[in-house]
Amino acid sequence: MKFYQDCDGITEAQGFYASGVPANVMGKNNGKLDLGIIYSPRPCTAAGTFTTNDVKASPVRYCLDLLSEQGQVFHGVVANSGNANACTGKQGDLDCAKMASETARHLKVHSKEILVCSTGRIGVQMPMSRVTAGIAEACQDTLDELNGGKAFQEAILTSDTRTKSCSAQIKTSSGKVTIGGTVKGAGMIQPNMATMLAFLTTDALASASFLKKCLGKAVNNSFNRMTIDGDMSTNDSVLILANGSTRVDIEKESVDTIAKFQEAVDQVCTCLARKCVTDGEKVTKFVELQLNGASSDQDADLVARCIANSLLVKTSWYGSDPNWGRIVDAAGYARVGLDFEKFDLWYNDVPAVEKGKPLPSNKHKWKEIVSEKSFVIKIHLNSGPGKAVLWSNDLSEEYVNYNKSE
Numbered sequence: 001m002k003f004y005q006d007c008d009g010i011t012e013a014q015g016f017y018a019s020g021v022p023a024n025v026m027g028k029n030n031g032k033l034d035l036g037i038i039y040s041p042r043p044c045t046a047a048g049t050f051t052t053n054d055v056k057a058s059p060v061r062y063c064l065d066l067l068s069e070q071g072q073v074f075h076g077v078v079a080n081s082g083n084a085n086a087c088t089g090k091q092g093d094l095d096c097a098k099m100a101s102e103t104a105r106h107l108k109v110h111s112k113e114i115l116v117c118s119t120g121r122i123g124v125q126m127p128m129s130r131v132t133a134g135i136a137e138a139c140q141d142t143l144d145e146l147n148g149g150k151a152f153q154e155a156i157l158t159s160d161t162r163t164k165s166c167s168a169q170i171k172t173s174s175g176k177v178t179i180g181g182t183v184k185g186a187g188m189i190q191p192n193m194a195t196m197l198a199f200l201t202t203d204a205l206a207s208a209s210f211l212k213k214c215l216g217k218a219v220n221n222s223f224n225r226m227t228i229d230g231d232m233s234t235n236d237s238v239l240i241l242a243n244g245s246t247r248v249d250i251e252k253e254s255v256d257t258i259a260k261f262q263e264a265v266d267q268v269c270t271c272l273a274r275k276c277v278t279d280g281e282k283v284t285k286f287v288e289l290q291l292n293g294a295s296s297d298q299d300a301d302l303v304a305r306c307i308a309n310s311l312l313v314k315t316s317w318y319g320s321d322p323n324w325g326r327i328v329d330a331a332g333y334a335r336v337g338l339d340f341e342k343f344d345l346w347y348n349d350v351p352a353v354e355k356g357k358p359l360p361s362n363k364h365k366w367k368e369i370v371s372e373k374s375f376v377i378k379i380h381l382n383s384g385p386g387k388a389v390l391w392s393n394d395l396s397e398e399y400v401n402y403n404k405s406e
Contacts, residue, residue: 009165020151023134
């Protein structure tokens, strides 16, 4: 498998085109790219996973309805940043449908063949005159087959500081297949999933049911493994589109090749998820939590989340303080029957606690490790086979200042 980062992402797969334009969604007239189109002239099968928040934005509900229709095909996606179109009532639903129909009109496809994603402020009506003008411009750029993969990446950003993309390519008995991807997401990230929009494309042939299964597995092991601030968005969406441009029917390939395709989708999602965490709002540290020895995977996941979302733990990481006591405390209030006399903890490979006994002679090593921009905390509860991995980060004063008002 060949793997590439910081590339064109979604347009790496054959037959996909994209664009990004300044539609002035927020009315700031700052020239920011804030509306983008993904387009495939060939019809695509598609699948998606979405927020589990009870409050779902209009575009999320719209996509869920379309993807539930048996045999439905798609030609693309229209996405905007700056306005979430969430908590906007019936008008929000109408505006979402209008975004799809306007995009479809310019691309000369059916409105049901366009998916819609939005991200940004909640509770604000969409400025549809500016949005529809932006759609017209973005569609023209896409039809002109401009290489707009990177422009689309910029158009979906909100509080992100950089674009995030990658692609993977595998060989099959019938030829090469590519999976490309891009993502935005910097805050309100707590599985399942995040204030996050992720888009994957592939030039393989695949049924919607196959894509759904493949994407579900990949998301569970990637986007659902990250947490930045413990909040869950109204707009979380991960979409994958397959246009079959290579004529490689992945489901008719060998078992090994199907496994390689799954691995490629996994790798793309994992890479994008890690990029989200490292670009979290005002983040200075990337922390990987490896939890082993719980009674079940569910218990391991619960303990890891309690640790990763603890404000005391996250602020100690920011201060480069190897305060394992805060970690133990957070693990304990997960209430999974933790026995501290069995508890082991390491910073990277340096032990801090063994069977409930602290090892203070290693403290200077812990301090060096948590002063780095990236480190691993390994915990073993020694109570069963359950395990979990979670990616998280620190919490800075800058995060508070950034989020105290919009």
